[in-house]
Structures are given as C-alpha cells and as structure tokens.
Amino acid sequence: MSGPLAGIRVLTLENFISAPLATMWLADAGADVVKVEIPGVGDTSRGVQPVNEVEGQRRSLSFIRANRNKRSIELDLKDPTDRVTFDDLLRTADIFVENLRPSAISAMGLTYQDVRAVNPRIIYGAISGFGLPEFNGGDLPYLPALDVVAQAMGGLMFRPEGADVAPVYAGFPLADIFASANMQTAIYQALFNRERTGEGACLDISMLDGVVAFNELALIMKSTLDVDASAGMHGLSHPxxxxxxxxxxxxxxxxxxxxxxxxxxxxxxxxxxxxxxxxxxxxxxxxxxxxxxxxxxxxxxxxxxxxxxxxxxxxxxxxxxxxxxEVLELDNLHERGMVVTVDDPVWGPVPMAGNPLHSSLMKNMTVAPAPGLGEHTEAVLREWLGASSHPADAMTARSTGA
The missing domain is CATH 3.30.1540.10 (formyl-coa transferase, domain 3)
Structure with missing residues (x-):
C-alpha cells in the first residue's frame, strides 16, 4: 500500500469500534495493519447485527464499518506455539494497539512492560474506559466500560434538576470515536518522537478523558461559576x-x-x-x-x-x-473522499465514511474490504517472519478449516 504510513507495521488485539476505527485510519494512510483474532471467533463485532450471508459466508455491517484496508490472522494466544509466533510478530511491529479490558491484558501478559520487554522500540497504544491501572489508582480501570458508560460519567448525559427531559444517550458512539481520534493523534506524536529519539512509548487513551475534553465548556462553567450546562444549548450564547x-x-x-x-x-x-x-x-x-x-x-x-x-x-x-x-447527496463529501464505497464480497457496494484526515498525502487512498477471519495468516507470517521461520502451513490449514 502507498501513503504516508507505508512500511509501518501495526499489530492489533481489538474489538468493536474504538481501537478498530483508529487502526483503520492508520491503514487508510498506508500502514500494514494486522488484526490478531481468536481462531474461529474473531473480533466480537463480526457477529453483531445486521449480518448478511451469501453462500455460507456471513459478514457484519458493524465489522465492515471499522476494518477496511486491514489484514487478519488467527492466533490462539493461550497456545504456547502461537504465543511464540505472536511475540515474534511484536518484535517486528512498529505499533501495537489494543482495547481489551486491562484485567484481560494483564492476564495475557501483554501490559506495556511485558510488550516493551519484547520490543523496546514499540509504540504501545491502549484504549480503555478509564485508563490503564499502571497510571491510575482505585478500581475504575478494572470496571467494564462501553461508550454509554463514558458518556454518562463524563457529564454529557446530565440534565439539570427540574429539566423536563431525562438523561439521553447521544445515539452514536461519541466516546469510542473520540478515543479513536485521540489514539491516532497520539500515535503520530509517538512516531515523530521515535524518529528523533529512537524510543518507543506507552499511549494510555481513556474514553472518559475524551468525553471530559469534549465537555470542557460545561466543566469550566461549573468549576468557576457554579453554573450547570443546559441540555442541547450553548452555555455562553443564544440563539x-x-x-x-x-x-x-x-x-x-x-x-x-x-x-x-x-x-x-x-x-x-x-x-x-x-x-x-x-x-x-x-x-x-x-x-x-x-x-x-x-x-x-x-x-x-x-x-x-x-x-x-x-x-x-x-x-x-x-x-x-x-x-x-440528504447528507449522502452532498457533493462536497464525495469530492473530498469523505464518503467512500467498499466492494464487500457479501454486501456488495457499501458506501461508508471515509478518512477525516484530508490532506495532499491521502489523495490516492486505497479502499479494500474488511478482511475475512484469518484470511491473511499465511501471507503475514511469511512477510513479517520469513518463509521458514515458523509453522505457517499448519496455522493456515487451521484458519481455512483444512
């Protein structure tokens, strides 16, 4: 692939939206993004409705929307052989991104310190509800968190006493998407820093942090003037x-x-x-x-x-x-590449949101469909690790059901 990140290798353990969207944007920019997925299961969003099926192949629209331009391999990290292979992939990766629960990452031996011991130059990116336990006290980092949890705890759903409406969810994964954008920004910072210093970095992206940043006007109005934000209104002006x-x-x-x-x-x-x-x-x-x-x-x-x-x-x-x-009919969005069409093997042509980082560096962005589960296991192992370094043939047979 071409693009400003061509040659950058990204290894991911990701589910749902927050990390997948961030790494999809990296893949749009030319990075080689490889999803490591549980054999036979994969990213949880693969099973999220709506799902379409053609000739026994099932594809989720939820998965498609955040995984274009990536490759997928199957590895069972509980299997000793697969874990050795995974660690070898880490050694050759530039970036590792995950959005699993911190307790799961710790149990898998994949904390920043664990990964850094394998590859000191790696850029380690973690998205979680409340931040990594290494940098936080208390129990919050260990609690389950989805987008709605972060929106609620960051004050976005708050309604002042006496308001005639109950707290309302925004209706779209704002906390997830902003965490994705924050991760992408942090990765570019870390890549630039590594060019200058040769050092890797730990990127600790909290969904709650992002919501509070989004809600900064309400925060400063309350902290300085003790004024609560009015739902759906600008606190400093009208109309x-x-x-x-x-x-x-x-x-x-x-x-x-x-x-x-x-x-x-x-x-x-x-x-x-x-x-x-x-x-x-x-x-x-x-x-x-x-x-x-x-x-x-x-x-x-x-x-x-x-x-x-x-x-x-x-x-x-x-x-x-x-x-x-009507939004889909805006010429401006199509001219800027903000609506792209992916030719999915099951759904057919799927118009979807493009990459919001519009620049002269992204003029020839590739638009490839989201990968099938384990579709690239053999190719990735041979390209990243060498043709004879690992038992790729056995893994490929497993991923294809042979």
Whole structure:
C-alpha cells in the first residue's frame, strides 16, 4: 500500500469500534495493519447485527464499518506455539494497539512492560474506559466500560434538576470515536518522537478523558461559576440551536456581538440590540425563552431555503438540519473522499465514511474490504517472519478449516 504510513507495521488485539476505527485510519494512510483474532471467533463485532450471508459466508455491517484496508490472522494466544509466533510478530511491529479490558491484558501478559520487554522500540497504544491501572489508582480501570458508560460519567448525559427531559444517550458512539481520534493523534506524536529519539512509548487513551475534553465548556462553567450546562444549548450564547421552518428545521449560530447585530438586522429587529436583557451572549442565553419567541415569529411560514437565503446574505452562520439520505447527496463529501464505497464480497457496494484526515498525502487512498477471519495468516507470517521461520502451513490449514 502507498501513503504516508507505508512500511509501518501495526499489530492489533481489538474489538468493536474504538481501537478498530483508529487502526483503520492508520491503514487508510498506508500502514500494514494486522488484526490478531481468536481462531474461529474473531473480533466480537463480526457477529453483531445486521449480518448478511451469501453462500455460507456471513459478514457484519458493524465489522465492515471499522476494518477496511486491514489484514487478519488467527492466533490462539493461550497456545504456547502461537504465543511464540505472536511475540515474534511484536518484535517486528512498529505499533501495537489494543482495547481489551486491562484485567484481560494483564492476564495475557501483554501490559506495556511485558510488550516493551519484547520490543523496546514499540509504540504501545491502549484504549480503555478509564485508563490503564499502571497510571491510575482505585478500581475504575478494572470496571467494564462501553461508550454509554463514558458518556454518562463524563457529564454529557446530565440534565439539570427540574429539566423536563431525562438523561439521553447521544445515539452514536461519541466516546469510542473520540478515543479513536485521540489514539491516532497520539500515535503520530509517538512516531515523530521515535524518529528523533529512537524510543518507543506507552499511549494510555481513556474514553472518559475524551468525553471530559469534549465537555470542557460545561466543566469550566461549573468549576468557576457554579453554573450547570443546559441540555442541547450553548452555555455562553443564544440563539445557538435549531428552529422550525415551514418544511423542516434550520440551525442558527450567533456567537459574538457582531454576529448578534447582523442577526437582528436579518429579522428587522434592530431594537433588540438595545434591550439590556439581550446585552451579552450569556444574558441572551438566560432570557432565551422570550428571545426564541421573537425568532419563531420572524421565521413565520418561511421555508428552510428562504430562511437560509436571508441569514447567509447577512453572513449569519446557519444550515439546514439534514436527514442522512440528504447528507449522502452532498457533493462536497464525495469530492473530498469523505464518503467512500467498499466492494464487500457479501454486501456488495457499501458506501461508508471515509478518512477525516484530508490532506495532499491521502489523495490516492486505497479502499479494500474488511478482511475475512484469518484470511491473511499465511501471507503475514511469511512477510513479517520469513518463509521458514515458523509453522505457517499448519496455522493456515487451521484458519481455512483444512
């Protein structure tokens, strides 16, 4: 494969989304990403619905979405021979990424210190709910954690007392995806540092840390002003959210006094600028109910297109609230490669999200389908370890059921 990471070898023990998405982005950039999977079982997401089956081959859409451009090998790390092979793969790898529970990693003898003893130059990346036990006190690192757990504990689902809605999950794996992005960033840092120093690194990515970073405005408002965030609203300004039109919804973003003055001009309500209750973003937020009545009255029976024309000609940030079918029709996303199509052997053509790191280095990104379980066992062992170094033929026979 070509790309800025061509020649970089990545070995993974990963499940579900957080680590697989991070390593898929590395594979998009040309890294040779090899998933080490349990024989006959594989990544847990291989069995997550929706699953399609053609001629006995079953493929999960959940697995496909985070594993393009990778290779898969089967190794049983409880088997002494396979474990020796795995350690030999570690010796030739540049990066090792895992998102298993810390207790499982410790039991497998694959902590950072364990792996570093095998390969001192390796970049060790761990994604977990609360961070590695080596760097944390208490019991949190040992508790099970999924995306919803991190969202809840990071304050994203909090609703102030008296709110008319219960805590609500975002509906998508925000904590997982941000952990993926953080891991990718940390890996690039570590690769650059290794170029300068020759040293490996331990990358300890916590899903909870990522959610708190996402929620930093709520944190600083509470810690300094003792003000709780309002669900679905910007705590420092208003209007900053969605409003109904005759045929849908739009969002309006007013941040800063120049934009506020332009917005009142759009509405023909320059008188609002002089009202003390609207004299700052925070005051407008505090008096949002009365302000929203003015905005809804202005919108009246305007269509989405009409409202956007008015707002944009005055340089007020605004956009339609799109359905996903409409998102998929945006030329901008296709032109930038943010929607790519993978030709899956079971599902056929599958449009999916591309790589968000758009740069001149990624112009010719390969788009290969997610691997079958153990599909590349023989090839990887021969390429990484040499044709006669290990009993690759026996492993290949096992992976193919021969």
């Amino acid at each position: 900053f959210g969605s409003y109904p039109t005759a045929d849908g919804h739009i969002v309006i973003g007013v941040l800063g006094e120049p934009v506020w003055r332009r917005f009142t001009n759009v509405m023909g309500r320059q008188d609002l600028v002089d009202l003390p209750e609207y004299g700052s973003g925070i005051l407008r937020h505090q008096n949002r109910e009365t302000l929203d009545r003015h905005i809804v009255a202005w919108l009246g029976e305007m269509t989405t297109s009409e409202a956007l024309d008015e707002l944009r000609v005055h340089d007020v940030p605004a956009a339609p609230v799109l359905r996903m079918a």
